Amino acid sequence: MKLHKAAMFAFAGLVFGMGAQASASDRTGEVTLIHMGDLHGHLVPHASVRSDAAGRTEGGVARIYTLVERIRRAHPGKTLLVNTGDTLHGGAEALFTKGEAMIEVLNAFHFDAYAPGNWDYVYGAGRFLSYFTGPQAKARWNPVIANLYYDNYPGLEAKNGQSVAPPYLIKQVGGLRVGIIGFTSDRGPQAGDQKVTAGLRFTDGKEEYAKYVKQVRAQDVDLVVVISELGLHGNLTLADAIPGVDVILSSDKHEITPRPVVSRNGTLIVEQGMDGQVVGELRVRVNKGVVADKRYVSHRITERLAEDKRVAAMVAQVRAPLVSGPAFRPGAIANPFSGASLRYPIDTVVGQTEVPLHRSNFSNERMPAVIEGSSHDFLTDAFRRQGRAQLGMITGFRYGTAVAPGPIKLEDLYHFLPVGAQIARGELTGMQIKKALEGNPQNTQARPGEWINGWTAGVSGLTADFDPQAPQGSRVSNMRINGEPMRMDATYTVAGLWYEKIPALINRLPAKGVVVVKDETGAPLDGTDVVKMYLDSLPHQRVTKGGLQLDRIRLVKPLPAGDHGIVEVQPLGTVAR
Template sequence: MELRLIHMGDLHGHLVPRPHLRGDHPGLQGGLARLYTLVQRLRGEHGNALLMNTGDTVQGGAEALFTRGQAVVDVLDRFGIDAFAPGNWDYLYGKARFLELFGPGSDGHGGCRWGAVAANMFDADTGAALLPPWRLLDAGGVRVAVVGLSSERAINALGPWATEGIRFTGDAAELGPLLETIRNRETPDAIVLLSEFGLAKNLLIAERHPELAAVLSSDMHEETREPVVARSGVLVSEVGQDGTRVGQFDLLLDGGRVREWRYRLHVVDDTLDEDPAIAACVEAVRRPFVSGPGFRPHEDPISGAILQTPIDTIVGHACVGLHRSGFAQDPVPAAVHGTSSQYLAEAFRRQARADIGHMRGFRYGTHVAAGPIRLEDLYHYMPVGPQIAVGRVKGEAVLADLERSADGVFSPDPFKWTGGWLDAYAGLRFELDAGAPAHARIAEVHVQRYGQPGWMPLEPAAEYRVAGYWYSRQPGKIGSLDVGAAQVLRGEDGEVRDACDVVRDDLASAPADPDMAGIRLAAPLPAALHGNPEIQPLQGAMRPAGGP
């Protein structure tokens, strides 16, 4: 039996094409109208094709934020998605909104929109599963059981209220008994796992469960130009971010096992025509947000800030390309640093007149070429409704935060990762030894007090002003730092201003020209393990005992 799996994931709210500034395949990439053209072509070539979406879909841009995901859903409803495993960012708008979009009955026929499945997500009060753990699909006579694992963590950036009422399990312990039940009850021709655990963890899961045919992965934004074949024989793939890549598995099945396979990772670029109907739908959902008679103000559902400006408005200029996507062996590895996150940390620092600017190390974002910056670019970087505040912390807390961030990226145990890359810090310079033991990766930390020349060693007992993300639900916290009292940056009349408003002010005074000299790597990051370039080393960066 032959089966084709079409894999999309980590769209992060990108509706239209954006530049690709990393050295591989430069040019405009993505856009849902082009993505649909590719999906339809791949479907048309094969009678037994299934379209899978592996999560982090309805967050990542202004249109998604101000409609609580509806703008993205309205377009993707036309794609005919066969199965969907939600990611952590798909819970951004709260439990009730998540169930409204993807829970039972959300497809209008008693089922779940896009065939949503998750075996590890439960109601925190009743213990009941919020989504079916699996579903059986028929692809031209091929019986495919699709199992889902949602992200095993809440949304670290917002705090526990974003997933209030939901309980996640994080060790995939449900999978073994579930797979046995599926095999005995349904005897499918293939079992496919959709998992937002990320490529590194999904490889470990694939090793433990040889009964799987393939694991389609999201979360880390890695790009498997060739699938990783686990020692168990299970195939594992991940398809980048922003709808710029699509994976294609062609499987020859025999007795529930994969006998032969072919794989291709497609680039969604301008060699693909836009599908007219999808392009029209994208234009319609964007019309209330862009310049023209259809524009109207919108209220941020998280901060309450009001969007008064069309998102296609040019709000500043970039002296260099702004992005965070470098492979581990590139001059600027994304797991460590990026021009986009560094600039945002610097903008927070300047606008708050703080000693240190802090920006969480999110994996999502966009690419902005040197030149004009549009308001929608800022919302792709900051689509989660933060305000900006400034508060005081001790130097020892800053040091602990640096080590926490590094441990959460480079631990040799992927199940201890904290869901992002190294946080960005403006006003700090330090050395990073990613392969050092836990809590000992950071050294030679220096700080430049705001408005003062020169760099001085960070003093553990001294106080420093730090600026970064702030939410009213956690008033004593800025970014990942506990500050006690925080001063929130407001408008002239005391109105709420979100992080994008603050960065617009910064761009009005000077172009974006980030200082990339703040982090010095003590040693290169580990080389890739499976033939694909890696963004975040899949086994962390801990050196073996006695190693150099």
């Protein structure tokens, strides 16, 4: 099979002897695990701008399907296709259909197992249950979830404490018995209405991991595979502590593992980035009940892969009401969160950029993504100007997209702002702003098992120094607004993300004097509308190299090196393991 900019790694025998356990049988066989994850609503290809770019564009589900079918044909009857992480959120197609566009297309993939991500609950618990549970479930993806329970869900009180979906599956494939244990995130969406998961209870998965590894091992399986949205950090911590798992297919933190991370107990852990950039292929051979060989291939999804025509047609069909053409009707579709109507086709060119817009640099590069991204610099400039504020801020979301120098389309803005946030101006103190900048660096530089939330907040109108080796509370220093030192006791106007369900917060920070940006008639504007207005205000609607200031958060010392010798989007930890 031809590999398209793929990296292959082979591991044999005792490398896995600590994590794998011989089964009670003497079966011999082979299985190939195909892993995709964290699509975040990306149906079509997007620009490839990071330093490891393997082509002009990357992603696209029609390309992914081509690769999946190629692997299936190469190993007939011996494959399992797994999807993990956030799928129903992240773009206009997902947003305006509440995830149904993604389901309609991805049902064609025939997933053998699925572990949902925290953003897959963003449209509410009821919709999640209708998609993934019961005989009429719309998503025919075989969800496997060990750490999600009913918790006084209206009308289903009799199910209190029961698992929402099967905690594990056992598959017969390639002459082997393969146990698959699934974990969703330990939290719901961290933006907007925090009540969307009411009636469901998440756990951190620690008890369930130990419980179900033992249960599944007792059922004469040849392999135990965990599919998990607990993130590379959480999965590594669990695998270090509890033996018995051969492979973890991980999602949540959007890391790319060009080669597997191996836990202390010998468990292989892989993660496939985000937005359909990468698909993992792991072939496992068992000889007389003992894992004899594992080979991992990290496939980059680029234009070298042709689109599958049937899936491409399905993508075109679900996009038709949103893009230019006879099916688009201005104002006919409303954002389910903000209520703002879609007035322009999402393929409308709304501006131009001379600067690649993204937040995806690796940790060893200038302006690493964990600290800053040009896309967030651009967005916060828009918030600040259109909100008529001293500062612009945005939560350090890990998701987004990449825009190459050239046209900016409306759908790019929806990938950057996919959860219906509006933009508002309010008053924050200097101390609140400092704590906001200190908070996420602590989360992302903590020991692996302590990581939470996103990256450092994006800012406009403010510069600061950041020392990753300093103690918490002292990492951010030399904060300046328009060149003047920021005072901790002073009040500043800040424009940022605002949600109707939590009206006293901007970027989830308590703010005074909140004023929401609206149109000339007083109607609500989606955040994307506000950014479009900003682009309209620029000469030639162009983001220029001279106009977009970068390096707003200056690293005074380098970030810690990625663990296991892998250059990650964000480091695996700050301490030796």
